[in-house]
Amino acid sequence: MSDMGMGGCPGSRMQDFREDTKGGKEEGGTRQSQLRQWPIQLHLVSPEAPYYQKADVLLAADCVAYSVGDFHKDYLKGKSIAIACPKLDEGQDIYVEKIASFIDDAKINTLTVMTMQVPCCAGLVSIAQQALQSAKRKIPVKSIVVNLQGGILSEEWVS
Amino acid sequence: MEKYLNAPIKDIITKFPEVGRILEDYNIGCVPCTLGSCLLKDIVAIHNLPADQEAQLMYRIEKAIYPDRDIKKPEGKAMARKAPVGKIQYSPPIKKLVDEHALIKRWLELIPEVLEKIDIESKACRQLILDGLDFIRSYADKFHHAKEEDILFGYTDKNLDIIKTILQDHETARSHVKAILEALKSKDRKSIIEHLGAYGDLLAEHIKKEDEILYPWIDRGLSTRQVGELFAKFNEAEESMDKGVVDRCEKFALEAGERVQKMERKKEEVK
Numbered sequence: 001m002s003d004m005g006m007g008g009c010p011g012s013r014m015q016d017f018r019e020d021t022k023g024g025k026e027e028g029g030t031r032q033s034q035l036r037q038w039p040i041q042l043h044l045v046s047p048e049a050p051y052y053q054k055a056d057v058l059l060a061a062d063c064v065a066y067s068v069g070d071f072h073k074d075y076l077k078g079k080s081i082a083i084a085c086p087k088l089d090e091g092q093d094i095y096v097e098k099i100a101s102f103i104d105d106a107k108i109n110t111l112t113v114m115t116m117q118v119p120c121c122a123g124l125v126s127i128a129q130q131a132l133q134s135a136k137r138k139i140p141v142k143s144i145v146v147n148l149q150g151g152i153l154s155e156e157w158v159s
Numbered sequence: 160m161e162k163y164l165n166a167p168i169k170d171i172i173t174k175f176p177e178v179g180r181i182l183e184d185y186n187i188g189c190v191p192c193t194l195g196s197c198l199l200k201d202i203v204a205i206h207n208l209p210a211d212q213e214a215q216l217m218y219r220i221e222k223a224i225y226p227d228r229d230i231k232k233p234e235g236k237a238m239a240r241k242a243p244v245g246k247i248q249y250s251p252p253i254k255k256l257v258d259e260h261a262l263i264k265r266w267l268e269l270i271p272e273v274l275e276k277i278d279i280e281s282k283a284c285r286q287l288i289l290d291g292l293d294f295i296r297s298y299a300d301k302f303h304h305a306k307e308e309d310i311l312f313g314y315t316d317k318n319l320d321i322i323k324t325i326l327q328d329h330e331t332a333r334s335h336v337k338a339i340l341e342a343l344k345s346k347d348r349k350s351i352i353e354h355l356g357a358y359g360d361l362l363a364e365h366i367k368k369e370d371e372i373l374y375p376w377i378d379r380g381l382s383t384r385q386v387g388e389l390f391a392k393f394n395e396a397e398e399s400m401d402k403g404v405v406d407r408c409e410k411f412a413l414e415a416g417e418r419v420q421k422m423e424r425k426k427e428e429v430k
Binding site: 056078079108109110112138139140142156157159 | 249250252254383384386387388390391
């Protein structure tokens with residue numbers, strides 16, 4: 001990994017991983033997508049959609065799916081999804097209300113929040129926790145933090 | 160070695176006491192277990208030791224059983240003895256059970272003091288023990304053990320020896336409670352001391368076994384879906400329980416220490 005020495009915010013600092021991805025094993029064949037819904041952006045999804053009812057929901061920061069090589073197989077499979085960017089998206093109050101509606105109205109079973117290691121991404125976990133606090137129901141919430149090259153830094157139940 | 164991997168641990172420790180000492184080096188507390196029916200292979204699997212420590216453990220056990228056998232010593236440095244157990248991360252439903260244990264332990268920790276100062280003729284002392292029994296029956300058994308027996312163990316194989324051991328502990332605890340109640344009626348001090356003491360020791364060991372071994376093992380096997388289901392089922396069970404009873408039990412556990420102190424002060428005043 002090469003840091004291009006730009007300094008500043010770790011979320012937007014330029015880094016070059018090209019050397020690290022060389023020499024990987026070539027994979028043949030195709031892999032089936034595990035996505036089972038559309039839309040997926042948190043502003044666009046509706047908690048009333050049938051695939052959210054009593055589901056295990058994955059709330060992923062936008063960058064996560066590009067970073068984790070086996071995202072579909074290891075994290076998306078069997079779950080309904082919503083994606084958001086806590087740094088760039090507007091209307092995050094609506095995100096809190098919508099996640100609370102997932103919990104109370106769609107009666108989701110669990111919520112897994114998957115974020116990148118950059119500090120601004122922790123905002124998504126905070127949004128989820130605010131939603132949980134404002135919801136009437138309580139559900140288990142898991143946080144998974146991913147490093148910039150797709151490795152899992154931590155995986156823990158946060159409430 | 161296959162023969163011993165499939166043998167109950169008590170039989171192995173009885174025949175080769177060194178095996179018990181080796182297990183203790185790895186914080187595996189089979190020696191004081193009342194049943195000892197778990198198979199060696201299950202015990203090793205359930206404790207989820209790091210691969211190098213497990214290899215060292217198995218090497219030492221095999222050497223203890225077959226001292227003359229030429230066994231290849233695992234590579235890597237020998238494990239640090241009595242390695243401290245790190246903070247265990249529980250899933251939310253399992254954490255509920257661990258928190259309930261914390262409340263139960265508040266009463267268990269007071270039992271030796273109560274037994275030491277027991278005055279069977281004192282109404283306050285008899286009432287404290289009666290309230291303690293109410294706490295045990297309503298909270299520890301009806302509220303907590305029922306969640307384990309009716310819900311949690313449904314996510315495991317109930318035929319596993321570790322589950323049978325836990326269920327047997329619950330039954331033994333119930334028989335002690337019955338005996339204490341009878342002893343209270345007949346003011347049989349000796350019997351109260353015997354059964355309440357035995358109950359305290361049994362439950363303290365039982366809780367340690369669950370917090371450190373059983374729960375982490377069950378947690379490792381639960382999918383995200385199952386964690387959510389379990390959490391919802393525990394919530395339902397809690398809601399179906401009379402809130403007044405739970406509040407009464409929690410109040411007892413929080414105030415029992417003060418009641419013991421008060422009893423002692425009164426005794427001193429009389430002297």
